[in-house]
Amino acid sequence: MSENIYKTKQRSIILKLLEDNSENSFTIDEIVALLKKNGEPVGRTTVYRYVENLSKSGEVRRFYEGGRSSATYQYVKKENHCAEHMHLKCTECGKLIHLGCDFMNGVCSHIEEHHKFLVNNSKTTILGICEDCLKNGEK
Amino acid sequence: MSENIYKTKQRSIILKLLEDNSENSFTIDEIVALLKKNGEPVGRTTVYRYVENLSKSGEVRRFYEGGRSSATYQYVKKENHCAEHMHLKCTECGKLIHLGCDFMNGVCSHIEEHHKFLVNNSKTTILGICEDCLKNGEK
DNA sequence: TTGCGTGCAAAGGTTTTGCATGGCA
């Protein structure tokens, strides 16, 4: 099960795109198109395989967003300990908000104690609308 | 955009299956196979179209569960006011738990006040493992 | 040099669409 052993040009290109746009999520198609547009094309198969690797190692999160028909991927920083807190995701702009606050940590304890359910933060995403998009919507 | 105008044999068959098994979620394939097995076969296309309708009108919820490669659908009772509370879904057995408790209602208020984010309960599902599956896992 | 990574082509699987037929109101 050895993975991500080699450092290649393609991998650094893909990772850079995701890192530089960590506030957004992308479908495989969008990644391929963006890289092509940037003059650094990478094969679709490679994108699938590498992004899937990143997803397994936790550097990237996989979502199924409301409107889109295929999976989307979004970068999360390693040092953020994302397995330990919940996440909010804006369905309008794609922004990912890390909920590392004491109150929300208590929520998991509440669910575990009162509802006998062990929450998996890696798989859970709370969907809704962020502040900025709410303001824009009011116009 | 008129929808679900006619009451047909196929529609009542599909709806009955989902209602009678509201504690479980099914892929399209599973629905088609079950109906066939029950001696009441319905065309795959019809299942896709009707279930998608139900999903839009809120009678059915659509999930992408961890292990499965395609979408799953699960019935939710109309009178449950599911837009007003959060849901837990067990990734092991598929059970859906309705979180209609005061504490959890307060969670949405907390997120709205302190994180400036409006939660959409219709789209949000908290994933994890339920009591029964935890016990089975300990064996 | 060794063995993993890449990417084309093809396969596999899921979902959607076109269209003739069937059935509800």
Next chain:
DNA sequence: TGCCATGCAAAACCTTTGCACGCAA
């Protein structure tokens, strides 16, 4: 009777796999 619903077949997608070649270590 007038539409909408159904379901077959085909198309359109999305994702995975096989394999020969390329490249990092």
